[in-house]
Amino acid sequence: GIQVEQSPPDLILQEGANSTLRCNFSDSVNNLQWFHQNPWGQLINLFYIPSGTKQNGRLSATTVATERYSLLYISSSQTTDSGVYFCAVGGNQGGKLIFGQGTELSVKP
Amino acid sequence: NAGVTQTPKFQVLKTGQSMTLQCAQDMNHEYMSWYRQDPGMGLRLIHYSVGAGITDQGEVPNGYNVSRSTTEDFPLRLLSAAPSQTSVYFCASSHQTSRDREYEQYFGPGTRLTVT
Numbered sequence: 407g408i409q410v411e412q413s414p415p416d417l418i419l420q421e422g423a424n425s426t427l428r429c430n431f432s433d434s435v436n437n438l439q440w441f442h443q444n445p446w447g448q449l450i451n452l453f454y455i456p457s458g459t460k461q462n463g464r465l466s467a468t469t470v471a472t473e474r475y476s477l478l479y480i481s482s483s484q485t486t487d488s489g490v491y492f493c494a495v496g497g498n499q500g501g502k503l504i505f506g507q508g509t510e511l512s513v514k515p
Numbered sequence: 516n517a518g519v520t521q522t523p524k525f526q527v528l529k530t531g532q533s534m535t536l537q538c539a540q541d542m543n544h545e546y547m548s549w550y551r552q553d554p555g556m557g558l559r560l561i562h563y564s565v566g567a568g569i570t571d572q573g574e575v576p577n578g579y580n581v582s583r584s585t586t587e588d589f590p591l592r593l594l595s596a597a598p599s600q601t602s603v604y605f606c607a608s609s610h611q612t613s614r615d616r617e618y619e620q621y622f623g624p625g626t627r628l629t630v631t
Contacts, residue, residue: 410557410588414600436618446622447604447625447627448625451622454619471543474606475600492557492558494557494620496618499618500565500610500611500618500620501547501548501564501565502548502560502573503548503550503562505550505558505559506557507555508525508556
């Protein structure tokens with residue numbers, strides 16, 4: 407099956423710093439999503455991005471499907487950005503996502 | 516829309532007990548899924564459904580049963596709980612985006628289950 411690897415596994419930032427999280431996947435995919443799991447355990451949809459680039463405020467994401475990776479950029483980080491960021495990919499059938507192990511981000515004031 | 520709802524939020528079971536985790540969605544999504552999340556790990560797919568009356572196994576199906584009698588509901592049954600099933604369980608639903616074969620998933624708030 408498809409393998410998903412995220413890097414780095416954890417990251418500590420000072421408030422205001424920028425960061426880039428990476429997601430590599432082992433096969434072609436039709437679906438790729440980035441999620442933020444907050445300290446209360448909620449999974450929040452950040453981006454649905456099987457290809458291309460999207461931006462939402464301080465966050466942006468780019469997926470290069472032909473090279474099998476995706477990047478999540480966080481600019482001017484805030485303490486509320488802390489939590490775990492997951493990349494998840496799927497094939498051409500709905501209902502099935504394969505998750506990476508996540509990147510745990512801690513933003514210090 | 517309430518989105519994806521799950522009940523209960525927390526549950527403690529004794530080994531061997533049975534229970535059903537409830538999941539409902541009001542977005543008329545055809546696809547629904549159950550995942551489990553263990554400490555320090557990503558989510559793993561237990562079972563999924565592509566429509567009412569149709570279910571299939573995911574990565575870790577053993578010890579769990581599902582059924583899908585309506586589009587809205589997708590309950591997960593633990594027939595005889597074991598300590599290895601202590602986990603956080605997430606239900607999700609998805610729909611096809613405007614592009615062919617692309618599906619965006621939405622997750623419920625989770626159920627934290629402890630089996631003693």
